[in-house]
Structures are given as structure tokens and as C-alpha cells.
Amino acid sequence: MSFENQLVKWYTINKRDLPWRKNKDPYRVWISEIILQQTRVVQGIKYFNNFIKKFPTVESLSSSEESEVLKMWKGLGYYNRAINLHKSAKEISNSLNGLFPNTYDELIKLKGIGDYTASAISSICFNEYNPVVDGNVLRLLSRYYGIKIPIDSVNGQKGIKEIGKKLINKVNNPGDFNQAMMEYGALLCTPFPDCESCIFSSTCIAFKNNEVEIIPAKSIKKKLKERFLNYLVFIDSEQHTIINKRINKDIWYKLDEFPLIESKAEIKNIIISDEFKKLTSTKFITIKNQKENIYRLKHILSHQILYISFHQILVKDCLESGIHLSELNNYNFPVPLTNFINKLLI
Numbered sequence: 001m002s003f004e005n006q007l008v009k010w011y012t013i014n015k016r017d018l019p020w021r022k023n024k025d026p027y028r029v030w031i032s033e034i035i036l037q038q039t040r041v042v043q044g045i046k047y048f049n050n051f052i053k054k055f056p057t058v059e060s061l062s063s064s065e066e067s068e069v070l071k072m073w074k075g076l077g078y079y080n081r082a083i084n085l086h087k088s089a090k091e092i093s094n095s096l097n098g099l100f101p102n103t104y105d106e107l108i109k110l111k112g113i114g115d116y117t118a119s120a121i122s123s124i125c126f127n128e129y130n131p132v133v134d135g136n137v138l139r140l141l142s143r144y145y146g147i148k149i150p151i152d153s154v155n156g157q158k159g160i161k162e163i164g165k166k167l168i169n170k171v172n173n174p175g176d177f178n179q180a181m182m183e184y185g186a187l188l189c190t191p192f193p194d195c196e197s198c199i200f201s202s203t204c205i206a207f208k209n210n211e212v213e214i215i216p217a218k219s220i221k222k223k224l225k226e227r228f229l230n231y232l233v234f235i236d237s238e239q240h241t242i243i244n245k246r247i248n249k250d251i252w253y254k255l256d257e258f259p260l261i262e263s264k265a266e267i268k269n270i271i272i273s274d275e276f277k278k279l280t281s282t283k284f285i286t287i288k289n290q291k292e293n294i295y296r297l298k299h300i301l302s303h304q305i306l307y308i309s310f311h312q313i314l315v316k317d318c319l320e321s322g323i324h325l326s327e328l329n330n331y332n333f334p335v336p337l338t339n340f341i342n343k344l345l346i
């Protein structure tokens, strides 16, 4: 039996019972694909179920406030995904009369939908022959065909996409084929696979050549950018503090945070820095004493390393625009800030 048919047969028997596989509703498939882009399946199930319960249809999502959508996304990270889901739901409701696009070409016009998601939805829900290429597929196909071009290069990904196109055109059900490739990569052809029990062990080139450990190949990694985020956690005698919304199209866009001073290196005593003096003078904040309680942590993102410090500073007067510490959990903070708040402030 051919590779592609063997794969689909395996999938039919072994696929996991996942909530988004209950039917082929494109809205549900869309939500699941966006959640799973940066999230493991086990964690994704909980978020998917909660999201669908709160926003069961594209109309319910489009008519909600963006802050409500962000709240449902809390803890998942990469919040742009939630912002784009909301924008696209509005686009479908307002400009497309509520009709979910049913072709790859229409899907890819929506915000937050790229080649991968458009291929997944159009094949699973509308039977179009568009192969998906995600990390699992790249790993499985590059090993099976013994391809050593780095999978994080344009050429590497193009090559795998071409193989996917050829394979998908030979099967009856393109949606099942795509899901089979992703499922096999996630469950069997994992980063550390048990090749002896793999159904492809007699035909897989990487296994035959003893190259499973070096395929998929990756380019030499660039050094991650380092950033130093100094958060000022002002606290007045009434236990109020100040927060802002991030407006720069940077990490954590539109989420809440404490007043921030970003620096090029770690600052030992922020209270005596010029940036601090400038910031407190514009906000008319008078500090109570020179003592600051500092809590530091390191947070690694895919493209940068964040050195975050929280400077707890007592202030003399009442913070007019402040909110009570007990209310902080009602806001949408990024994960490291939420952890700090829950650990040290509430």
C-alpha cells in the first residue's frame, strides 16, 4: 500500500477523539486551528471548550467586545491570534452576510488566516486538495523522504509543500489526509520517535540511513534579542496601583501592564534613574521612601528573551486614577505579569 493510503488508514483507526472533530463546522475547525498554532492539544482542549461555550457561533463572536475575547484567551499567549479572530468574525458577519468563506482563496483573505489555516479549513470542511504544512508534517515528510534541507528555510518548506501536493492529489479525502499527517507527526513520528513500532519503518529513508536524529535539519539559530522591562508597581495607602494598556504593535499588544521603563540593561536602583524621575513628575507621583521591593524573572519567547523586574514602590498621595489591587484579576495581563500579581500582590 502507498504511503498516503497507509497513513489515512492508520488515521481512520487511531485518530484521537477531539472536540473539534465532532463535526465539520468551519467555525469550530477555525477556532481549533488558531488555538493549536502555539498550544499543545491537551491545553488547547480546555480553551477550545470554554471558547465555544462562550462564543458558539461566528455571530456571537463578532458581536462581543474585544476585551471579552481577550479574557477567554488569557494564559494562551500570542494574543494577536484572539484579536484577529475577533476582527475576522466581524468581517464575516458584516461584509459576508454571516456566510463562512468556503474556499482557500476566500479564507486566506481573512485576518490571521495564512496558508496553513486556509489549507486546513478548506480541506477538512470543504474537501479542497490543499496540503497543510506544520511542524508535525515537516518532521514526518522530511524524515520519510530523507530530506536534509533545513525545515526553517523557505526552500525547505517549499519542497515539503510540493511533496504534500503530490501526495494529497492521490487520496480520496484530502481533509483526512491532512489530519493524518499532523496526527502521525504528533503521536508517532515525534521528536524522539519509537521507529521500531512505526508502520513506515521498512520504507522510511531517515530510519534506514540511521539519520532520524539529524532530520529534520534546522538552520543555525540567530541569537535571541534581549529586552529589559522594568515595571513600576506603585502602591498607595489605600492599596491602589496604576495600570496602562499597551498600544505599540509589539508583544502583548492591547494587554494591560504596569507603567513601564524599558532599558538596554538591568537597572539596579530605578528610583534614582532619570526615566523614573521623568515618569513620576508627569503623573504627579510622590514616593514615600527610597525603598523599593524588587522581584525579577526571566521570560523566554520564541524570538526574544525578556528580563522582567517589578519594582514595588510606596507612594505618599492617593493615586487618583488607580485601581484597587484586588481588582487586578479583572484585567488582561500577559502571563508573567499575571503570575507576579497572583504570587506577590493579591
Ligand code: SF4
Pocket (backbone or CB within 6 Å): 140, 143, 144, 188, 189, 190, 193, 194, 195, 198, 199, 200, 201, 204, 205, 206, 207, 212
Ligand atoms: S520510521 Fe521513525 S522517523 Fe521514519 S516515519 Fe516512522 S517514526 Fe518517523
